[in-house]
Amino acid sequence: MSQTTDSHADVPAPMAPHKDMKWIGKSVKRVEDPKLLRGLGRYIDDVVLPGMLHAAVLRSPHAHARIVSVDAERARRAPGVVAVLTGPEAAEQFGPLPDSGPAPDKHVWRVLAADKVHYVGEGVAVVVAENRYQAEDARTLIDVTYDVLEPVVDPIAAAEDTGNLVHEALGTNVAYERTFTFGDVAHDFADADLVVRDRLRWGRQTAHPLDTTAAIGDYDAGTGEMVVHTNSISMTWLAFGAAVALGIPSNKLDLRPYISGGSFGSKQFCWRSTVTAAMMSKITGRPVKYVEDRLDHQLNGDQHGSDRYYDVELALMRDGTFRSLKIDCVDDYGAYIQFGVGSHGNALAQVTGPYRITSTEYRVRAVLTNKTQQGAYRGFGADAGNWALERIVDKAAAELGLDPADIRRRNLIPPDAFPYHIPSGNMYDSGNYEPVLDHALQRFDYDGWRRKQEAMRAEGRKIGIGVVTANERSVYGATEFWFWFDDKDVPVKTTSTPEGVSMTVDTVGAVTVTLYSTPFWGNSSDTVAAMLAAEEFDVDPADVSVVHHGTKGGLPAAGPGGSRLTVMLAGAITGASKKIKDKLRRIAAHDMEVDEADLEWVDGGYQVRGAEDSRRSIGDLAMLAYLVKTALPDGEESGLAADFVYDHPHLTMPKPDRSDLGSFYPCVGHACHLVAVEVDEETGSVDILDYVAVHDSGTLVNPRSYDGQIVGGTAQGVGTALAEEMTYDAAGNPLVGTFWDYLIPTALDVPEVNFGHEETPSPITAHGIKGGGEAGRLMAPGALSAAIDDALRDHGVRVTELPATPERIVGWIQGHRG
Structure with a gap:
């Protein structure tokens, strides 16, 4: 998986900071990094x-x-x-x-x-x-x-075995089974010109x-x-x-x-x-x-990633227009089922991806085996779901003789259809998918790469190009952990996924934000919080102090996960800032003896509209708030402090019959990844020659930090696609235990990602922000699988199992040769 550098076609200029915002949209250095890079962090x-x-x-x-x-x-x-x-x-x-x-x-x-x-x-x-x-x-x-x-190891056999049980009290190894039908699947399949089928295997990682x-x-x-x-x-x-x-x-x-x-x-x-x-x-x-x-x-540990066996069917017309989708998934959960089947909620939140598909059938069987229990891994089920959908789309393109980019373009949800409800009921808040595809094709120089590919293949080299267009749901709703069950079996229908912050402005106007989620994650929560607060108060992020609080006496905070934290912090900080700014407005109006409606916030203070010389800075007003009680309106408390707990931006309840699961993951981003690879027929090794990623995650708070998230997610997606796998023998013994046999990508394996950004702000979140922390891993496996298919098309090879290790690739080639 070596790196090479290719020239790219002319591409749009890097995204500029937002015209109406001072800090949001600007790439600033992470405040977390100096401490960590100097070894001064306290773990x-x-x-x-x-x-x-x-x-x-x-x-x-x-x-x-x-x-x-x-x-x-x-x-x-x-x-x-x-x-x-x-x-x-x-x-x-x-x-x-x-x-x-x-x-x-x-x-x-x-x-x-x-x-x-x-x-x-x-x-x-x-x-x-x-x-x-x-x-x-x-x-x-x-x-x-x-x-x-006797160990229970094979989930397919375990699903039928009632004699050898992981948990005898359960009476079965199938902890959960249900088929969801959204729309008229039978009619849409009967009406279709073509049904494409595939059997897929998503291997276990950690x-x-x-x-x-x-x-x-x-x-x-x-x-x-x-x-x-x-x-x-x-x-x-x-x-x-x-x-x-x-x-x-x-x-x-x-x-x-x-x-x-x-x-x-x-x-x-x-x-x-x-x-x-x-x-x-x-x-x-x-x-x-x-x-x-x-x-x-x-x-x-507490969890491994998804371990799935898919049967997928896509019904479509001869012109490549999609009609309906069926998914049947056996999921090897290991010994326990701590999260329920919530990871399939992630899949159902974007089950039809960015495509217009009118109906869907989704069957899930959660099978218990004698392995470590699965849980959350970056993507939490949406990773496997995206891959399965993109694999069947690629197979449909091949059967119809369509370019893989073209079949995707034909089926993208149009921008005037948003907000868009997919068959499962989840709402996509906004989107404009075709410009993302166009941007990615241009940045990659798709036509140029196709020409280079043919020239290199004429020299005997196995060059392949892969493309995916996929979504990233963000900001999970609590309903995804219980809508699997009938209402009578759910004692408490939880709906809250809160994120609280506290904020103070001291006597000289300095801002402090207290977070109740954990610090120093890759999403740069401290940097993001400082930038968001700085935007609200017209101060420099470097002058905002961000601190953390334990759970005792603290506000609720669900933390990072589900690509939610930046969206939720934005809502919470905006809410807390408004409380403080409203109080500052009342103090300023009282001090200047004017109506509150006559004041405007300008450059970090309040002034009478159009009267710059009347301005009271945040420091001036803070001094009054803390030290001059007589300058405050009657009944106003001294000090400047506010708590705010922000909850889910748009959650609706599932229908009792579960024909509609409601809106539970509504902030939906989009991306297009393109990759060129070379496959060695003799060794099965895959070299990544070029990699382009164009993302639309709404308004970006800090593009520098966001790009780091995409690199990290893509690196893990490379590992998922090509190397990483938790395997067990027939006795249930794990066959990997060190980095000698569990192969994660090194710096030499991770491609140099050529970034592009589009922005479709969310209409339901503060500043239009969407999540983006998992997108790289949601996209890379599908892109690399498609590229390997393309490279080995002369051998009739299709990637139907991940990871596509060198051993598997050689086996697929030899199987084709007979």
């Missing part, structure tokens, strides 16, 4: 508390076995050991972990297995000692007797941030207060679930956020690390640190 493992102990977890060597007995006496007597907790003991003292799946009482998920292990690496005991070396040595002294059972999941529990037995230092990204939901599992009142639990080297979904909650550290601190009465090693994180 969880940098924290040392007085009297702190260290935890190590003993994990199961078996995929499926009953726990007959656990003898920890030798470990308890080992040097430095302070406490040992076994799975059966933990089940008596602590509650289960939260599980939003169907029938959670029948597949109970605990921090330690109590009576049965369900995958290799599931925890069975925790040792706490004075240092980590002693803890890890002592865990080897724990004797566990297992009754080994996220690899720079640092693993970690936590420090610090329990005060005297007050009953528990402080947990954690690098989770979803503090509000983690606090709620952890309090229940630990048996601690929620107002006695304080989760404190720390910087982290990324998450990509793997730190969505950090249930196990958080509860492990906290429960051992509660037992010992001392601070306890638990830090995953890389093997723990890869094999035994």
